[in-house]
Amino acid sequence: MRIMKTNFKKGSKVIFTYAINHGNKSEDFHQPLVSFVIPILNSERTLGKCLESIVRQNYPKKEILVIDSGSTDASLDIAKKFGAKIYHVIGPLGGVRNFGINNSSGELIALWDSDIYILEQEWLSQSINTLNKFPTASTLWIRTMPPPNAGIIAKAYDWLSWAVMLSLARRGFGFWGGGVSIFRRRMVEEVGGITKGIDTGEDYDLARKLAMKGYKVVFYDNPVYHDSHNTLTELICKDLRRAMSFKKIGLYYLTGIPLRELVTVNFMVGFFLSLKNLFIKKEIHFGMVPILLLLRLITYIISYLLR
Numbered sequence: 001m002r003i004m005k006t007n008f009k010k011g012s013k014v015i016f017t018y019a020i021n022h023g024n025k026s027e028d029f030h031q032p033l034v035s036f037v038i039p040i041l042n043s044e045r046t047l048g049k050c051l052e053s054i055v056r057q058n059y060p061k062k063e064i065l066v067i068d069s070g071s072t073d074a075s076l077d078i079a080k081k082f083g084a085k086i087y088h089v090i091g092p093l094g095g096v097r098n099f100g101i102n103n104s105s106g107e108l109i110a111l112w113d114s115d116i117y118i119l120e121q122e123w124l125s126q127s128i129n130t131l132n133k134f135p136t137a138s139t140l141w142i143r144t145m146p147p148p149n150a151g152i153i154a155k156a157y158d159w160l161s162w163a164v165m166l167s168l169a170r171r172g173f174g175f176w177g178g179g180v181s182i183f184r185r186r187m188v189e190e191v192g193g194i195t196k197g198i199d200t201g202e203d204y205d206l207a208r209k210l211a212m213k214g215y216k217v218v219f220y221d222n223p224v225y226h227d228s229h230n231t232l233t234e235l236i237c238k239d240l241r242r243a244m245s246f247k248k249i250g251l252y253y254l255t256g257i258p259l260r261e262l263v264t265v266n267f268m269v270g271f272f273l274s275l276k277n278l279f280i281k282k283e284i285h286f287g288m289v290p291i292l293l294l295l296r297l298i299t300y301i302i303s304y305l306l307r
Contacts, residue, residue: 011256012176012211014141014169015134016219029129033061034182035106038084039096040066043114044073046227051082053117059124067100075114094194094202101185101193110182111203116144117225127220131182138187138215139177139207144226156288157229163269168257169219171265175256177210177217178203180224187215200238201245204254211256232295239296243303266293 036054040047047066054064064084068076069091079086089099101109108128118124131140143162146154168174177183183206191209194202207217229235245254252258270293278286 011174013216030132031061032107034108035104036064036110036112037100038066038112040075040114041069042071042073043075046115047075047078049117050114055082057124058121065100067096092199094198098193108182109185115227134218137218138184138210139217140182141177141217141219142180143221143223145223147225147227152285152288154229155285160289167265173257173261175207175211178207200241201254239299243300
């Protein structure tokens with residue numbers, strides 16, 4: 001495994017790992033119980049694939065907690081089919097995830113989403129083996145990617161998001177390891193979990209607390225599928241919720257990213273790098289990236305003008 005360590009003073013301390021095989025497939029390494037905590041709300045389109053991909057992992061110690069916020073579709077029937085522990089909690093997303101953490105039993109906690117699918121049966125074993133190599137790390141930060149049948153909007157959004165996040169991380173800005181990640185319970189409990197009342201942006205909140213304690217984040221580039229961000233309406237709604245959260249709590253406080261740096265990297269990646277890739281790689285989704293960036297800019301401006 002090739003490893004590049006980067007110690008940041010301004011943000012999370014990220015360890016980037018790149019390897020064809022992230023860990024051996026033997027079962028003689030430490031295998032703690034992994035608790036998958038999955039909030040749902042009318043998630044029947046993707047929940048079955050999500051839970052099936054977890055159940056079929058060859059890793060022996062895992063549990064699934066589904067936290068429902070009032071689904072009226074077939075989501076609960078799907079959760080029962082795969083043997084998930086089902087809870088009912090209505091409130092901000094941060095509170096829902098905290099409830100799942102507090103009611104789980106695992107030494108490791110996978111904060112998951114209902115539209116995430118794991119690719120290979122060995123994935124969980126290899127990911128835990130990788131995290132075991134870094135005992136001072138709190139988090140395994142997992143790369144996501146659109147499924148093969150994803151449209152150009154999902155591909156463009158994924159590329160833009162990850163190119164911006166990784167560029168900021170390498171520059172030393174930002175709190176990383178939120179979103180789809182696996183955490184060590186004792187470190188999450190030490191920082192008090194996610195701050196009460198936070199909705200969108202709860203992942204940054206937890207990552208910020210862990211970074212302030214000096215815990216490292218391991219970036220894990222063996223990806224899982226993220227079957228989301230398929231329409232412009234969905235993206236705009238998500239960006240609007242995120243922008244409102246940043247406005248309420250404070251962009252720099254929550255994310256660790258100065259506004260100037262955020263704007264600079266977004267424009268550098270979203271315009272110059274995307275157009276360069278369009279001409280070199282000739283993949284059409286790169287041409288969609290500048291449009292998404294403009295829509296994001298408009299959305300954020302509108303959110304800050306709203307009272």
